[in-house]
Amino acid sequence: MSGDLAAFRERAARFLAGRLERRAPREDAAWGEGDDRISLFEEIDPEAERRTLDAARRWQRDLFDAGFGWIDGPAELGGAGLTAEHEAAFRGLLAGFESPDLRPLTVGLDIVAPAVLAHGDDELKRRVLPGLHRGELMACQLFSEPEAGSDLAAVRTAARRDGDAWVLNGHKVWTSGGHLADIGLALARTDPEASKHAGLTMFLVDMRDPGVRVEPIRQMTGGASFNEVFIGGARVPDRDRVGGPGEGWRVALTTLLGERSSLGGEGGGPLPAGFVPRLRQLVAVLPEADDPLVRRDAERALMSVDAMRLTAERYGEQERGGAGGGLNGVEGSVAKLLLVRALADTERLLTGLLGRGLVADDGSWGRFCWSEFVLGIPAFSIAGGTDDVQRNIVAERGLRLPKGAS
Ligand SMILES: Cc1cc2nc3c(=O)[nH]c(=O)nc-3n(C[C@H](O)[C@H](O)[C@H](O)COP(=O)(O)OP(=O)(O)OC[C@H]3O[C@@H](n4cnc5c(N)ncnc54)[C@H](O)[C@@H]3O)c2cc1C
Structure with missing residues (x-):
């Protein structure tokens, strides 16, 4: 394929226009019309x-x-x-x-x-x-365990070599999409004698293996998008090992960087399409938004979202320009913390502006719909490494402060 950027853009625009509808700017949509769901x-x-x-x-x-x-x-x-x-x-x-x-x-x-x-x-x-x-394989991440979350290297799921395969036994938790996945990237302990980080190996597990059982976890939002995964005697061919035996921690670090850059990345990370226009419309339409405290919260929320977006764009440009950086290491942690701050500021705005309308559905358009969005916010302070863990990374690797006792 031609590397000429202008020609590429033209070809891509033709492809998209031939298959998809153009997105109507949300500002043009009338208040009260259409589906108000946002999550x-x-x-x-x-x-x-x-x-x-x-x-x-x-x-x-x-x-x-x-x-x-x-x-x-x-x-x-x-x-x-x-x-x-x-x-x-x-x-x-x-x-x-x-x-x-x-x-x-x-x-x-x-x-x-x-x-x-x-x-x-x-x-x-x-x-x-x-x-x-190509979307033929859907994957999940089998890292966290009941006794290993922030301290991921403490995983206890064991993998024992058996001929040209490995036999896995253990218990994973919070596995997003595990109930639908074809394969799972699993961190397991292959050498119990080695030091904590050195005894780990990474595998791709077939989620349909008879030794894999997936149980849903019900969330406070009502959904069940993540799971517990019980692994009892699952056989993993050695050719499905990712990296060498004992190199699991190195592989895990690559995935954690990918996860942070996906969460805090360019394009708004997990924020739904049309999120900012929806927020602006809410503030423009509701009479409660004339309250000076609500206006202050609105400015703060919109500035936080902008700060997150612009920072992610800057890191992306640095990376593409070959100046190093990009959403790796410390930058990924900063970007994810900015996402969490943008969500917290949005939550403050929504609770102040919508009040009881956020918890009681009185049937009016565009108010109660935000409750599902707000209930999803706390998850982002935890998923992909908690806020405390991200701050530790910024402090120790970015600012070179002394390591904490952990
Ligand atoms: C929406 C969502 C999706 C997820 N999806 C997946 C998935 O697909 N696959 C997967 O493997 N996992 C997944 N997780 C799990 C996630 O990675 C863990 O929840 C996370 O790493 C925290 O681990 P923990 O829950 O065991 O909390 P803990 O590690 O027990 O932390 C408890 C508290 O102690 C604090 N803490 C811990 N260590 C330190 C420290 N050194 N310094 C300061 N404070 C510390 C934490 O910040 C936290 O407040 C998901 C989680 C969420 C919320």
């Missing part, structure tokens, strides 16, 4: 969830087949062989269209695929990466 997590029944996943898989396949599914991926693995700048240009164009929700595939695309690309052997990369990027 950070889709809370839908299992059937609708399955339909969303199928639509995501079809759209990702179309993107991949047209050369837009893995724009900066190596051509020999099915990528388009272009640059991160092309990828960003495509994302910018896509934002102008109504497109199928790709969130069910995010863990596979943004977290698992980069780890396989960086650490898998050539055979594993050829076998798994095209499927992940």
